[in-house]
Amino acid sequence: MTQRWFTLPRLAVAALGAVALLPGCMLDKQDDAEEYREAVPQREAVLVAGPETDAPVGRETASLAPSRYAQAAGPLGRRDFAKWYGFTRAVRGGVNGVTAWVLGSVGVIVHLEPSAVKDGEAVWGPYTDSLEPVTYRFRVTRVGEAEYDYVLEGRPKDSSLDADYRTVLEGHGFGKRHEQHGQGEFTIDLSAARELDPFGRAQDSGTVRVVHRLPHDLTQGALPRTIDAEVTPEPSVDRESYTVKSVANEDGTGTLRVVAQTDVDDSKATALENVTVSSRWRADGAGRADIVIAGGDIPADPGQVTAAECWGADFARSYYSDTISFEPTEGEASACVYGAP
Numbered sequence: 001m002t003q004r005w006f007t008l009p010r011l012a013v014a015a016l017g018a019v020a021l022l023p024g025c026m027l028d029k030q031d032d033a034e035e036y037r038e039a040v041p042q043r044e045a046v047l048v049a050g051p052e053t054d055a056p057v058g059r060e061t062a063s064l065a066p067s068r069y070a071q072a073a074g075p076l077g078r079r080d081f082a083k084w085y086g087f088t089r090a091v092r093g094g095v096n097g098v099t100a101w102v103l104g105s106v107g108v109i110v111h112l113e114p115s116a117v118k119d120g121e122a123v124w125g126p127y128t129d130s131l132e133p134v135t136y137r138f139r140v141t142r143v144g145e146a147e148y149d150y151v152l153e154g155r156p157k158d159s160s161l162d163a164d165y166r167t168v169l170e171g172h173g174f175g176k177r178h179e180q181h182g183q184g185e186f187t188i189d190l191s192a193a194r195e196l197d198p199f200g201r202a203q204d205s206g207t208v209r210v211v212h213r214l215p216h217d218l219t220q221g222a223l224p225r226t227i228d229a230e231v232t233p234e235p236s237v238d239r240e241s242y243t244v245k246s247v248a249n250e251d252g253t254g255t256l257r258v259v260a261q262t263d264v265d266d267s268k269a270t271a272l273e274n275v276t277v278s279s280r281w282r283a284d285g286a287g288r289a290d291i292v293i294a295g296g297d298i299p300a301d302p303g304q305v306t307a308a309e310c311w312g313a314d315f316a317r318s319y320y321s322d323t324i325s326f327e328p329t330e331g332e333a334s335a336c337v338y339g340a341p
Contacts, residue, residue, distance in 0.1 A: 033114045036122040036140035039148035039173035040110055041184065043103035044220035046212045048227050049248035049256065050092035051085060051281040051315070082311035082320075084289035088279040091244055091258050095229045098208050102169050102188050106152055109138050133157050134196045137165070146175035150186075154196045166192040173218070182214035182222065191234060206233035206241075223250045239263070239272055252283025264293055271296040280338060284313040288338040291322075310336035 114122045115137075125137030134154040141149045152169035155161070171186025190204035211228040229244040242260030258277045263270055273296030281287030287310070294304035307322035310331070319331035333339070 032117045033122040035175050036148060037110050038175040039140060040106060040150055041212060041218040042107055042220055043100045045214060045218050045222050046099060046210060046227055048092045048095050048229060048244060048246040049254040050089055051285040051287050052089065081315045082309055082317040084277060084291055084309045085311045085315055087277055088256055088289060095208065095244060098188055099210060106138055128157055146178035148173055166196055168193050182216045182218055185211040205237035223248055255280045265297065273298060282337055285315060286313045286337045287311060288336050290341040
């Protein structure tokens with residue numbers, strides 16, 4: 001299994017290079033683009049919550065296929081951690097990794113002075129790094145009172161035609177003067193990113209759509225935070241797809257519900273099952289997952305399997321049980337931090 005960990009995105013490096021070429025006074029100048037920046041979420045503001053609440057931003061895995069990591073090493077390389085905690089963390093990491101890559105780059109760009117602000121639109125770029133095969137630009141367009149659409153586009157470096165731009169990110173949001181500030185949505189087109197940069201994004205495909213609901217804020221640490229994500233790969237590249245609903249509360253507790261089509265067999269070569277995992281956790285990370293598996297290779301009798309797994313603050317499994325002894329029962333139900341599904 002190969003994992004690629006996120007460092008500073010190359011697009012962000014290109015933008016930072018552009019910063020270095022600007023006079024210092026220009027970076028401090030108040031331009032006319034502030035209203036347009038307000039609609040774009042910071043990457044930390046739209047993170048899918050998970051039990052390991054102190055996990056550093058940017059250390060998420062790049063893969064969007066949760067089954068690949070259900071048996072992966074846990075914290076500090078341990079392998080005795082709870083399996084469905086691992087699934088929860090893998091889903092979280094996949095969505096957050098992709099979001100961090102794109103919004104991290106956009107966040108660097110929009111803190112530059114824009115190339116143009118006119119006719120209800122702010123434009124940043126085009127920007128090209130010497131080692132990047134893609135030229136990028138970012139545009140935010142006013143579509144209503146304190147309401148905006150935004151788009152990150154890329155085209156081949158050797159092109160100068162607007163018609164060659166491909167949309168990598170498109171979203172919709174609201175400025176601070178709008179009562180819906182903190183709410184919005186965006187879609188990342190990973191297939192377009194791969195076509196623009198086959199070397200850098202070779203494993204990516206499909207789309208990731210994110211809907212965020214925050215308390216009139218789009219900055220780091222805004223709580224309570226509700227994130228819905230829908231991951232739809234290209235079938236020819238990846239069979240697995242899933243939706244996520246994440247809630248992070250001010251007291252450190254949270255919930256994550258995943259509805260997926262994924263292969264629960266260790267071989268990953270059999271039919272896809274319909275899997276629903278509902279996880280919740282306390283502020284210290286201890287939690288519980290309730291699982292329902294149906295379809296695929298599950299026999300018509302019983303038709304579905306239900307399971308429960310609990311873990312402690314160390315993320316080690318403290319209890320497990322399922323309805324067909326798919327895995328041996330472990331521990332006692334009294335060890336669960338949440339006693340009911």
